[in-house]
Amino acid sequence: MKLVIAVIKPFKLDEVRAALLAFGVQGMTVSESSGYGRQRGHTEVYRGAEYTVELLPKVRLEVLVDDEDVDDVSDVIVRAARTGKIGDGKVWSVPVETVIRVRTGERGQEAL
Amino acid sequence: MEPFVLDPGNTAWMLAAASLVLLMTPALAFFYGGMTRSKSVLNMMMMSFGALAVVGPIWMLWGYSETFGTNVAGIIGDPFEYFALHNLTDDGSLMAATGVPATVAVGYQATFAIITVALISGAIADRARFGTWLVFSGLWVTLVYAPIAHMVWGGGALSGGGKIAEWLSTPIDFAGGTVVHINAGMAGFMLAIIIGKRRGFAKEPMKPHNLPFVMLGAALLWFGWFGFNAGSEFAADGTAGQAWINTLTATCIASLGWLLVERIRDHHATSLGAASGVVAGLVAITPAAGSVDIVGAMFIGLAAGILCALAVGLKYRFGYDDSLDVVGVHLVGGVVGTVLIGLFANVARDADGAVTSYTWAPDGALNGLFYGGGLTQLATQTVVAIIAILISGVMTVIIGLALKYTMGWRIPEEHEVEGVDVTTHGEAAYDLEPSSGSGASGVLAGAHSKTEEVKA
Numbered sequence: 001m002k003l004v005i006a007v008i009k010p011f012k013l014d015e016v017r018a019a020l021l022a023f024g025v026q027g028m029t030v031s032e033s034s035g036y037g038r039q040r041g042h043t044e045v046y047r048g049a050e051y052t053v054e055l056l057p058k059v060r061l062e063v064l065v066d067d068e069d070v071d072d073v074s075d076v077i078v079r080a081a082r083t084g085k086i087g088d089g090k091v092w093s094v095p096v097e098t099v100i101r102v103r104t105g106e107r108g109q110e111a112l
Numbered sequence: 113m114e115p116f117v118l119d120p121g122n123t124a125w126m127l128a129a130a131s132l133v134l135l136m137t138p139a140l141a142f143f144y145g146g147m148t149r150s151k152s153v154l155n156m157m158m159m160s161f162g163a164l165a166v167v168g169p170i171w172m173l174w175g176y177s178e179t180f181g182t183n184v185a186g187i188i189g190d191p192f193e194y195f196a197l198h199n200l201t202d203d204g205s206l207m208a209a210t211g212v213p214a215t216v217a218v219g220y221q222a223t224f225a226i227i228t229v230a231l232i233s234g235a236i237a238d239r240a241r242f243g244t245w246l247v248f249s250g251l252w253v254t255l256v257y258a259p260i261a262h263m264v265w266g267g268g269a270l271s272g273g274g275k276i277a278e279w280l281s282t283p284i285d286f287a288g289g290t291v292v293h294i295n296a297g298m299a300g301f302m303l304a305i306i307i308g309k310r311r312g313f314a315k316e317p318m319k320p321h322n323l324p325f326v327m328l329g330a331a332l333l334w335f336g337w338f339g340f341n342a343g344s345e346f347a348a349d350g351t352a353g354q355a356w357i358n359t360l361t362a363t364c365i366a367s368l369g370w371l372l373v374e375r376i377r378d379h380h381a382t383s384l385g386a387a388s389g390v391v392a393g394l395v396a397i398t399p400a401a402g403s404v405d406i407v408g409a410m411f412i413g414l415a416a417g418i419l420c421a422l423a424v425g426l427k428y429r430f431g432y433d434d435s436l437d438v439v440g441v442h443l444v445g446g447v448v449g450t451v452l453i454g455l456f457a458n459v460a461r462d463a464d465g466a467v468t469s470y471t472w473a474p475d476g477a478l479n480g481l482f483y484g485g486g487l488t489q490l491a492t493q494t495v496v497a498i499i500a501i502l503i504s505g506v507m508t509v510i511i512g513l514a515l516k517y518t519m520g521w522r523i524p525e526e527h528e529v530e531g532v533d534v535t536t537h538g539e540a541a542y543d544l545e546p547s548s549g550s551g552a553s554g555v556l557a558g559a560h561s562k563t564e565e566v567k568a
Contacts, residue, residue, distance in 0.1 A: 044319065045378040046382070047440075048424060051319050
């Protein structure tokens with residue numbers, strides 16, 4: 001099993017979620033996060049004083065998938081989240097040792 | 113002395129105007145509160161509410177008497193004459209000429225004293241001891257506000273019949289450019305220096321946490337300000353109307369002026385700039401409200417918007433932490449309005465000296481330079497502004513230093529880092545994590561868990 005993690009632009013969440021649902025992904029965990037990549041932050045001006053805002057608001061999305069679905073799920077996310085402009089985010093995956101469904105105690109693939 | 117004749121129309125308006133002006137202090141709490149960081153918004157708002165709570169009763173006990181009581185040495189009214197409003201009578205009272213009872217005058221003037229003290233708090237955001245602020249409020253209104261208000265409005269040295277009027281001409285301060293804005297602005301300036309900079313000033317970002325609060329505060333201030341300026345006529349008449357339309361128009365132009373400076377200098381016309389321009393315009397038109405025509409009001413608004421927008425950057429150049437720009441907006445705006453009266457005052461009089469225009473000025477005041485009055489009124493207004501700056505500055509330094517070496521002004525550094533809201537008031541403004549409201553960490557009412565003792 002793998003955990004696919006995506007950090008995307010917040011306004012793209014709905015599209016990504018819909019695309020994953022259409023692909024057959026059953027659930028996900030979403031959290032608000034902040035960060036920056038190559039686009040860095042932006043500047044804001046308050047009464048003439050300039051502030052550099054380094055960290056931009058992002059959405060972090062986590063999906064547990066079967067090993068064989070990793071590439072497809074990652075592609076679905078990338079397609080849905082892309083605007084083509086700098087700051088679209090990143091998608092990566094990591095191996096997962098065990099997964100247990102809390103309600104039933106099912107383990108491994110059964111729990112996905 | 114003519115016997116008092118009640119004018120119900122004027123009295124009704126003055127009661128409404130007093131209520132409008134009182135709203136300005138909670139409005140200021142929002143205006144200032146939105147500009148602080150989220151960890152100190154409650155403390156900022158509490159400084160306005162605290163000033164209200166302290167100054168209100170003091171005004172009733174001795175503040176009014178000290179301001180409008182019988183003149184002592186040209187600088188103060190007799191504080192015991194109307195102590196706790198004893199001996200208050202309508203005959204010959206402040207608003208007797210327009211048929212408004214003395215109680216209404218007391219209430220109306222109370223709201224001015226309250227907002228003036230509250231204005232100062234913007235200079236010392238995030239770092240002041242609340243107890244010291246409350247004591248300061250009481251001392252400052254007694255030793256600085258009331259004497260200056262007496263000098264300008266209560267028959268003292270800066271009003272008609274005073275020394276300045278003898279030497280030059282009668283100063284014009286329709287609604288409080290010297291008494292309220294120069295006074296509060298200078299006091300804020302001195303306190304900011306005495307108390308010192310916030311930790312991380314000009315190094316760490318300290319951006320406003322809630323600009324809609326700032327806009328809401330500016331809107332409510334503007335609304336209340338109609339009571340402040342139009343109410344200062346003490347009557348529901350054409351001069352009040354003139355003050356009202358001047359208060360509208362100067363403020364509009366000042367907001368545009370501020371935005372223009374921002375667009376050119378910073379490339380963005382900001383909401384904070386619009387709100388700040390509104391307040392700068394309101395400040396500047398205050399002393400001139402009833403004494404300039406609509407064109408004069410526009411020029412005063414434009415000057416205030418541009419100059420105040422430029423002035424708010426001075427604190428970074430000179431390194432004083434006037435956190436929310438009390439100096440840049442109130443001191444500079446107050447000086448702009450007070451001095452420009454010397455250019456734009458425009459009051460028509462008949463052969464007997466009676467005022468025939470909607471605009472009004474006290475007897476002995478002259479028109480401005482642009483309206484045939486020569487340079488005299490400009491000199492008068494400049495001198496009065498300087499005197500107000502000096503008195504307010506010196507007296508505030510004395511009170512501020514006295515409190516610094518007795519009660520102390522600063523909260524401990526670690527409290528400042530954690531946030532004055534939690535450490536001083538034991539509250540947080542925002543609960544953005546729903547779990548913390550009902551989770552296991554909650555403590556039932558009555559079961560106090562004292563984590564840290566804050567020295568008062």
